[in-house]
Amino acid sequence: MKHPPSVILGLCSYTHDSSAALLVNGELIGFVEEERLSERKHTADYPARAIAWLLARANLTAADVDAVAYNFQPSRYLAEVPAALQLTLSPAARDRALARARGFAKVAVRTQRRIRRLSQKFPTARVIPIPHHRAHQLTAFATSGWDEAAVLVVDSLGERQTTTMARGRDSRRPRTRILEAITDPASLGYVYGAVTEHLSWRRGDEEGTVMALAALGDPARFRSLFARAVPTTPTGFRIDPAYFPVRTLLSGYQRTSPRFIAEACPERDPSEPLTDVHRDLAAALQERTEHVMMHLARRARIRTGFRRLCVGGGVATNCLSIGRIIEAGIFDEVFVPPAPGDGGTAIGAALAVHTDSSSRQPVLGIARSCYLGPSYEGQQLDLTPWPGFRQKELGTEAADFLADQLAHGMIVGLFHGRIEAGPRALGNRSILASPLEPGFVERLNATVKLREPFRPFAPMVLAERADEFFTLGQEAPYMSMASGVTEQAREQVPDIVHANGTARLQTVARTQNPFMHAVLTAFAHRTGVPVLINTSLNVKGKPICGTPEMALDCLANSGLDALLLEGRWISK
Structure with missing residues (x-):
């Protein structure tokens, strides 16, 4: 140029x-x-x-x-x-x-x-x-905002590449240099998607459902199958086409083989109830994914010599794998972007x-930024299409009022500030509830989110008090890491602990989200617990609500009790 x-x-x-x-x-x-x-x-x-x-x-x-x-x-x-x-x-x-x-x-x-x-x-x-x-x-x-880090990308397919390991230097003028690459048909994302589809969920959308189901199964039943199908190598891993036939990029080709079906189970019909064989298959898949990701992380540590790791690609949303890497202490700190x-x-x-380009300008506005989309503050709100709704302005008391309603058992949608980047609601397009109310997880799944009853809900916690409840040992601002929990968490907020003893947490610092930090602080003053249940403002099959109209429809068509929309309390 x-x-x-x-x-x-x-x-x-x-x-x-x-x-x-x-x-x-x-x-x-x-x-x-x-x-x-x-x-x-x-x-x-x-x-x-x-x-x-x-x-x-x-x-x-x-x-x-x-x-x-x-x-x-x-x-x-x-x-x-x-x-x-x-x-x-x-x-x-x-x-x-x-x-x-x-x-x-x-x-x-x-x-x-x-x-x-x-x-x-x-x-x-x-x-x-x-x-x-x-x-x-x-x-x-x-x-990440770091000066240097190992960078590991694991996904289904990027042209030919499925896994790359690189050195990253100077995040203000970011440059990466690939050290190693794995190409298709060796693809961890391909395998996870294939099993997701085999279990009757949408590939590319509902892998998280399989990850949640895995906590209810026993991986031992199919452990050897996945060890044969996805063996590790000194520099990574490969896929045995006898179990997962090579990808074609053309429609009409199965992703699992007759041998896989014979050694695992038939493809599940969506109307078929979940049984132990489905739970065990999900558990073994998840265990193998974690094993391979740990192997890749160790390889990245050796090859780069860096003490920090950035992880990207679709497989980076597998929060259990990220949590395992952190717990293993392979790196001093791990980062997953929003x-x-x-x-x-x-x-x-x-x-x-x-x-x-020849530009010498450093990049700005990227490091540790996640609230990057449109905001609707100050916009006129017409509730005519929703005649049963009432609204009142809360002004500067909004955070305190919201905390009080949550402490009294309400399930509230929150639409505040700019849209988050990425697949997780991070306090600007969230559904919030108290983790202290018995039966709330069942109610959220059945009447609000309209999804499978075994799906867990993530906690958000004041960053300065996270170690009272979680064992992760580092910040987790983007809800991308699963953490072990303390005895205090098991005693005070057991509903945020999944069946596998982990929770996918979000730590909230005042500098990151002042409003949500104020809500958590006010909730802690009332209850003694600086933790809330946080899930995305949507129902199953719909994207996170990005516009006021989408949020109001969500309130109208779900079991939400109320919606706090840019300082206005909307109830039905």
Whole structure:
């Protein structure tokens, strides 16, 4: 580039979890996933609403965009074609070799078409495709704010790569250098998704349900199966195609084999009740995932020599694996960004273009930032479509009032400030409840979240009092880590402890979220316990509510008692 781009639009689009991020002169103006504005969960649509909000926030138009950073590079798909054809020499994989070559070539062409489409939408900008794992790495590392760290990305597939290990240096001018890479068909995300689908849940959406179910099973029953199917190697792991046939990127191909079915169980029908065999299969899958992730973390520690670890990619949302790595003491500290999945790569893609340019400007507004989307403070609220609702203004007493209602047993939706980045509600688009009320977990699952009864609920806790209840030993601001619990937690808040003895906690510091810190402090004054149940403001199958209208619909169509929407108490 002759001149470094000053306006860079990062995009995740046309696949799943569409999102957009905007960098102007190195500063992150904002980031938001399209589903929060369109109400279509995991949407693959072009993120038109997200882009419109970002440009309006910066007082810019599409013509002002200098570069569009896209989170996939088409040429890397093509590189898999000759490797796929070589699978004809493998007895276990030859039946899919040609289909695999066709599938990767087809996706390469499709990705190139998408880039041309973006060029038409931004005719004055240069559209720059970024390797997918590089985008993940930069998102994870830059968000950490650290000077140096090992960076481990584990997902289902990024062009050809499924796992990369890198060194990250200088998060203000973030750069990563890959040391090792594992390519498909060795994919931990592929295996977890395949078993999720086998158990009748949506692959790419409900892996968390399988992780929750795992706590109720015995991994010993299928431990040897997964050890054979996903063996570790000195530098990582591989997948046995006799159990999980190689990926084709074409529809109509099963992800589990007849041998897997014979040694495990038949595919579960959604109407079929859950039995011990399903619980045990989930438990063994989760145990193997944790084993492989620990192996990769140890490898990253040895290869980089760094004492801190950043983890990105879809498998980074497996909070139990992250918790195991922390507990093992492999690193002094572990960090997972608020948006570790594909949506967050919009940030990393924009960072890649910025750092590759001749710009000397450091990046701003990324380190330890998670509230990056639109805010609706001060907006007029028309309750006409919801005639049964009443509202009252709370003003400066909102935090104290909310804590009082929670202490008295209400389940309340909270819509406050800017939308969180990533898959977790972090106190701005949350459903809150007291962990002291008996039967609340059952009520939340049955009448509010409308989901499986075995799903646990995460606690949020004042950061300065976290060690009274949790054994993690480090901050967990983005609800991405499972922690052991103390005896005090078991005695005072047993409902936040899952069947496996862990809790996926969020530590809340005053500097991170002053309002939520004030609510927790006021709740602790009333009850003696600085802990609340926190789950996302949505019901099963819907995205987290990003707009006031979505939040009001959630109140109307669920068992919520009330909604605190930008300082207004709305009851029904």
